[in-house]
Amino acid sequence: MKKIFLDLLKQPITNSYLQNTDKKTLKKEFFYNLKISYNTKNHLVSIFKPVNPNKQYTGKYAHRASESATMRKSFKSISEKLVKKFRPAVSMEIGSNDGVFIKNFSKKKVIAVEPCKNLAKITKGLGYFTYDKFWNLSLAKKILKSHGKLDLIYSANTISHIPNLNETFKSISLTLSNKGVFVFEDPYIGSVIKFNSYDQFYDEHVHLFSFLSISKLVKTQNLKVIDVELLSTHGGSIRFYVAKDRSDYKLSKNIAKIYKLEKKQKLHKFSTYKKFAVRVKKSKLQLNKILKNLKSKGERVISYGATYKSSTIYNYCNINSKIIEFITDSTKNKQGKFTPGKHIKIIAPIDLIKEKINYVFLGAWNFAKEISIKEKRFLKNGGKFITHVPKPRILRKNEYFSN
Numbered sequence: 001m002k003k004i005f006l007d008l009l010k011q012p013i014t015n016s017y018l019q020n021t022d023k024k025t026l027k028k029e030f031f032y033n034l035k036i037s038y039n040t041k042n043h044l045v046s047i048f049k050p051v052n053p054n055k056q057y058t059g060k061y062a063h064r065a066s067e068s069a070t071m072r073k074s075f076k077s078i079s080e081k082l083v084k085k086f087r088p089a090v091s092m093e094i095g096s097n098d099g100v101f102i103k104n105f106s107k108k109k110v111i112a113v114e115p116c117k118n119l120a121k122i123t124k125g126l127g128y129f130t131y132d133k134f135w136n137l138s139l140a141k142k143i144l145k146s147h148g149k150l151d152l153i154y155s156a157n158t159i160s161h162i163p164n165l166n167e168t169f170k171s172i173s174l175t176l177s178n179k180g181v182f183v184f185e186d187p188y189i190g191s192v193i194k195f196n197s198y199d200q201f202y203d204e205h206v207h208l209f210s211f212l213s214i215s216k217l218v219k220t221q222n223l224k225v226i227d228v229e230l231l232s233t234h235g236g237s238i239r240f241y242v243a244k245d246r247s248d249y250k251l252s253k254n255i256a257k258i259y260k261l262e263k264k265q266k267l268h269k270f271s272t273y274k275k276f277a278v279r280v281k282k283s284k285l286q287l288n289k290i291l292k293n294l295k296s297k298g299e300r301v302i303s304y305g306a307t308y309k310s311s312t313i314y315n316y317c318n319i320n321s322k323i324i325e326f327i328t329d330s331t332k333n334k335q336g337k338f339t340p341g342k343h344i345k346i347i348a349p350i351d352l353i354k355e356k357i358n359y360v361f362l363g364a365w366n367f368a369k370e371i372s373i374k375e376k377r378f379l380k381n382g383g384k385f386i387t388h389v390p391k392p393r394i395l396r397k398n399e400y401f402s403n
């Protein structure tokens with residue numbers, strides 16, 4: 001049974017950055033109710049009524065996974081590790097974005113799946129065989145026929161975006177070879193609860209995974225979790241290694257460890273999520289208080305990173321361009337546009353000192369360390385970062401390197 005524990009109010013589609021804010025454009029903006037539920041049967045945390053994926057993964061998809069040095073490094077390191085460990089003959093990536101992961105593979109040995117046509121064009125252009133389609137049973141059958149069984153399937157920040165997980169894992173089960181491994185990583189519900197990072201809930205994050213939920217879900221498709229890793233990427237992610245349940249793979253010691261950890265954190269109890277929802281409401285009040293106080297003193301506040309995540313914050317906390325003057329983002333195709341719902345202007349990175357900016361809200365708090373290094377002159381000059389994780393606050397000196 002699905003039980004709702006959090007209501008994040010009316011939210012737009014996070015990828016729908018606006019070209020302009022004229023009446024006609026605003027009238028067409030789509031909103032839905034972002035309510036989050038916990039499934040008492042399989043422990044899965046999901047959006048109660050997800051948005052239709054055709055509205056989300058269009059030919060105008062803005063996010064580029066290779067935009068951060070942290071992620072480029074992470075994808076390089078996991079691709080090398082997987083090749084060394086599993087020596088796959090044929091591999092596949094689901095949700096290949098701009099090719100940041102598959103670039104580390106030989107073109108003959110990997111295929112890409114990417115439903116956003118503008119992104120699929122990038123990997124096709126790089127010479128990788130790319131299916132510009134959603135991952136589902138019909139595509140799995142097509143791939144099986146053309147490429148045979150796969151030894152390695154990898155996916156980052158994509159499986160959590162797919163509403164129908166049963167079909168997703170069934171399709172994996174069908175295409176995986178007997179020694180094949182499916183490795184996927186997504187934001188971790190345990191970290192969201194720990195850091196009060198409620199901004200990890202937005203239209204694209206249909207589910208937030210735990211070991212408890214995934215181990216149950218894959219079992220129904222004759223698969224088993226053979227290993228699991230907790231990662232620091234994206235403010236706390238979880239990486240699963242899944243294989244056929246009759247494969248020879250032994251279970252890693254990490255399995256017992258994470259099972260214990262999640263039980264200790266009570267991720268299998270509805271009350272944990274109810275308590276989290278109370279903290280989220282408090283977080284909204286605290287963040288508004290900090291920002292309004294700065295504005296009343298005449299301070300200029302901007303934001304760093306026009307993230308999909310921060311869209312949830314702006315819309316839930318009712319933060320608009322009267323509070324956050326503008327947002328800087330290094331992604332070229334976001335620049336010159338406006339954020340969905342609250343219509344804050346996005347511009348290219350600027351010299352914060354020259355522009356006399358004193359306060360910067362970290363929309364991309366998950367890259368606090370990388371941004372702190374980039375902006376060390378600003379920080380040395382007395383500039384301050386603001387974050388909402390784990391509690392809304394103005395960051396003290398030396399706090400930037402903590403995640």
Ligand code: JHZ
Pocket residue numbers: 063067068069157204205234304305306307308309310328329330331334364366367370371374
């Ligand atoms: P970032 C997207 O979410 C959408 P977002 C998606 N649903 C998902 O799951 C995650 O990615 C993985 C910019 N930036 O990665 C670049 C700077 O401007 O936290 C990006 O626009 N300067 C697929 O948007 C944004 O911040 C910098 O120095 O929440 C970061 O977005 C750095 C490091 C980043 O994901």
